[in-house]
Amino acid sequence: MSNRAQTKTSSFRHWTVLLLVVSGLGLLVVRAVYLQVLSSEYLQAQGNARHLRVAEYNAVRGMILDRNGVPLAISTPVDSVWAHPPTLMQAGGRWGQLTALLDLDRRDLSDMLARHAAREFMYLKRHVTPEIAKRVMALQVPGVALQREYRRYYPAGAVAGHIIGFTNIDDQGQEGLELAYDERLRAIPGKKRVLKDRLGNIVESVESLSLPIPGKDLVVSLDRRIQYLAYRELKRAVAAHKARAAWAIVLDVRTGEVLAMVNEPGFNPNNRADLRSALFRNRAVTDVIEPGSTLKPFTIAAALESGKYTPDSLIDTAPGVIRIGRKTIKDVRNHGRLSVAGVIKKSSNVGATKIALGISKNRLWNLLRGVGFGETTGSGLPGESVGIINPPERWAAIDRATLSFGYGISITPLQLARAYTAIANDGVLVPVSLLHGDGGVQGERVMAKATALQVRRMLEMSVSGGGTGTAAQVNHYSVAGKTGTVHKLINGSYAQDNYVSLFAGVAPASRPRLVMVVAVDDPKRGGYFGGQIAAPIFSKVMAGAMRLLNISPDAPQPQQPTIVKASERRAT
């Protein structure tokens, strides 16, 4: 009987087991419904917190083009290698290949990973070559991926290094036009919500949060050919004269557009290892100089405006020395009696002093302020100086005297070039622009047309035979200009043997198109007078620029200054 009972499973036990199994399965069903229907929202939120990320998509920064459409700064796509630190940390065995390929130190990598352990993104190496990028991806190291970025390339290299400036590795403008117009050039990265796998790879794009906006191209006023010409001549001059530095600026007379702006020594913005802050200062706008004799035309203009002087008024500069208070002002030699024009031509300090003392302080001040000294040129370039010009209330006689020949006033080379556009433009000062515009520039009259014409005529003579600036002559074109030789102010006193050689001029004189200012800092060989050092650079650059711009010659014979009636000149 008992044996019989054991051969058969009791119904109770059979059903108990079945009940257990079925209730187990039932529990699974209930749990599945709970997870997949009732808590799905919570679980999905948890999942999204793990999978969904906002990814940025870089867009391309705007190009910088010269006025003829030649690229001066362009962005090329490159790849940067990045890592998901927690994942890469676990793949210690694969570091060797990675560090070898990316030229990293194993210990540095370990330190970096430790520092970024809680992060999800860490750059391993920025801007690698496509070849390296390909090989890195071929390694398939867990947690390592590429990101598309853009590297800035400057085709003109050192030729336009200062004026164009450069961006940092994050594509943000740091210097020059890249900084000044960063807002316009900058690309706004797009944002997308993406689904990522646990290794950080983007699996799917879920939604677009914002579209990437590429930067806008910037057409600047520069003419790469003239820029190159100026660069080449400055480089030669600095080498030949063993000068410390040199600057040159070429302005379009009618529009105030900067056609060239060069600093020597230069730097190549493509070579980041080269970037030392002392090198990339754009001295043409950031550094101030005393203009010396290149300021005299404005003293003369003020005198002519006063009505007390005409170009033919005679000034006795004998004996070439004049005492003002306890100071003595000297000419290079005794020029005797000079006309106002002769004062410019011979660059007589004594003559300029006498003229300045003959007019009111305010007249001189107003004219100097009028042509833009002591105020920004509006170039918008980073670090631009406004210079220093003391107000007339604080002028003693000696201050008026030295100011008349360009001492005791600090200006930037760009301000000087701009002031010369007033002379070139028949008395109308135009704002300086670094952008290529449509030519509709609103100028401001700062001196009478007749004054400007008379000063220009005098400046023409100063470049002709017997003047200080004959080396500035350009074949087949008339030139109006002024030399300057300035004692450098070193530690508060004027150095005897350190000069800045200057030349500021206009060509063609009869129908001015270009203004150019050249400054050579501390030439050590081959002289130091502006007429010796700076004027030849002006001549060479202008000769090239006249041809490049197809400007018709106005002086068939080498520098026979022609007198052109004011009525024949084109008004600006």
Place this chain on the structure above:
Amino acid sequence: MIAEAAVHKQRREAGHAADAWDMWLMTSVLALLGLGAVMVYSASVSAAERATGNGAYYLMRHAAHIVLGLLAMSLVMRSRLQHWERAGPYFLLTGIALLVMVLLPGIGVHINGSTRWIRLGTINLQPSELVKVFVVVYVAGYLVRKQAVLPNFVPGILMIGLVIGVIGLLLLRQPDLGTMVVICLTILGMLFLGGVRLGHFLVIVAAGVAGTAMLTLASPYRFERVTGFLNPWADPFNSGFQLVQALIAFGRGEWFGVGLGASVQKLFYLPAAHTDFILAVLAEELGLVGVLLVIALFAVLILRSFLIARRAEQAGHVFAARLAQGIGLLFAVQTLINMGVNMGMLPTKGLTLPFMSYGGSSMLASCIAVGLLLMVEREVRLHSWARH
């Protein structure tokens, strides 16, 4: 009238093809195999691509396992039941020998902190998977042979307790607690159904519970798994990581799933996506509907096993009944634990989902087990028909 109808029905069932196989078992197993193959491919394609460069790497191997399994199944289902009844002790000894071999240095392969595999050419054999089936065959025979002494504790229970103890210790040496739990629960169920006295049964249960608790408390990693299971969100990046990822997969699936192949959790978030956590990937891609389908297929398989056992008993075939019960219990315990783990109802165990998870030994063992069921069903059917 009623009896006549029943005979008629039985004749029709058996008679329409004497050599036919049970369609319920066949259909559910083939459906699980097909669904499993699809899910193994989907769950492993990214990992396979990354590890081997061939996205179908695991699929190809899985297909080979299926072919091997079906081959074994068709051999087993055509064998004779009496041979299995007699061979029980040999199976037990073979199983123990395999478990000893896996522990021998130079033979056992050590992966992720446990030694569970024996290398056979390109494939790794996991003896514990086969041991499950061997033990069921042995215990079914034991229950028949010892019918007379079963009500006595010492000769009836202690002997089987010794067998469980030896196998349990060998499994713990690997360590493979999951398989040990499955074997213990299956044997417990078989003893219960086999007619062991309730008092004795409760003593064994109490011993088992105490033993499990001790083992859990003694091992930090097991303890961590248990605490991680109790509150996976407390430490979702370490102890609760796998579970949290599995739960997220379920939550993402909702009613109809994110679509085949569209699982995100399988993209390196969910560890063992194509093996132990295949159900989580299925839940994400095919949704609640898919999960319910899988549960239903397993329910058919398990309930059918017990139905076959019931029929065998009615036909007076005790060994057949015990074997079918054992196999039914084996499938039930293994699937309930695996699914429970996937859904966060049980602490994480390294257990596969029969017929679906990637893994050759598991596939082979499951196919042999279902082959035995098919054989039992056919023998019982033909036998009872013959008696009528």
